[in-house]
Amino acid sequence: MDNSIFEGKRRDNISKICSNCEVLPVRDGCLKILTEPVEVCFDRAKKLQVLNQYAEESECATFETLEEKTCGLLRWDEKEVETHRKEISLLTSTQLFDPKNEMIDNESINRVFYEICGSRFPVEDFKDYCKKERIFSEIREAVRLLFILMNALGYHRNKIEKRTKFTYKAFYPTYDREFYRTIRSGFYDVDHICYASKCNYFVTCDYALSSQAMEIYRYLGCKTNVIYCEKKAPDPSLPLAVLCKKTATP
Structure with missing residues (x-):
């Protein structure tokens, strides 16, 4: 088409x-x-x-080092990283960020949350955060911090590739066109999740984003239903009534 x-x-x-x-x-x-x-x-x-080009490229550079910084902070080697990824992928966000979770102890998660994500509060403070009335800026900060934390832990993470090259004229790293388009769209994911926190549905063709949004809403206590729409569907104009039959946030 x-x-x-x-x-x-x-x-x-x-x-x-x-x-x-x-x-x-x-x-x-x-x-x-x-x-x-x-x-x-x-x-x-x-x-x-x-x-927003420079802000996008800066965000790109930040995200590509998240997992590397997390591994350094928690002293995980490559084998431990893969083990943790497999283990936490089986958990919901409420299980992963539960202070009683033994898979990755709460102290380690909060070290990442403070030192890498830049939060001033422990992650458990955001449990059911949106069950109370919040203004947009408060919701955005909560979503942004959880979004960064998930990517830092490799939990439903975005596909982040290494930069292709530096140029002596560019302050920010440069990327090939295909990769940059992926990051450009990902730059707005946080805002999309925030806006939809006040809606009945959040519809996306990005599977990783649908998983992230579902777990963020679950943890914040939002009632928004997440709907994943298959990218290769023969007709991109499927009616919402059909999309709503897909799995929604519990």
């Missing part, structure tokens, strides 16, 4: 699902629902992509 046709169908589908409504943060830290054509939203997003 031609890319422009594919994008057109995606936009039509989004327009039907959201009735041309979008959620944006306003000055008081709350979220506001606005109504405008989907095309206007897409055009604005394209302009912001250019402005």
Whole structure:
């Protein structure tokens, strides 16, 4: 399918699902629902992509060193890393971040949370965090910290590859085009999860992101249902009613 046709169908589908409504943060830290054509939203997003380029590349450099820093902090060798990945992949977030969890002790998890993720609070403080009314900035910080922690532990992590090269003119590392597109989209994942925390559904074609979102919502106590839509589906404009039959957040 031609890319422009594919994008057109995606936009039509989004327009039907959201009735041309979008959620944006306003000055008081709350979220506001606005109504405008989907095309206007897409055009604005394209302009912001250019402005955010350096921030995206900086985030890219941060994420590619998360696991390396975690291994250094906890003194894990390669064999231990693989063992821990397999073990924690079987857990839900509420099990993994439980102070009584013996697989990775709570002290180690909080060391990563403080020293690598930059949190000022222990991870257990965010349990059921969103069951109380929170403004957007509070939700975003909680989601961001849990998102970084998951990637640092290799838990439903994003696919992060090493940088291809440095150039003497560039302050930030440079990446090949295919990889950079993956990181560019991942840069906005945190905001997408935040916005959807006030919605009934979070729909994505990214399997890793769907797993991360499901566990973040589970831990924060959000009621948002996570729906994974197969990327290779013959028709990208499947109605929401069909998508909702897929597994949702418990």
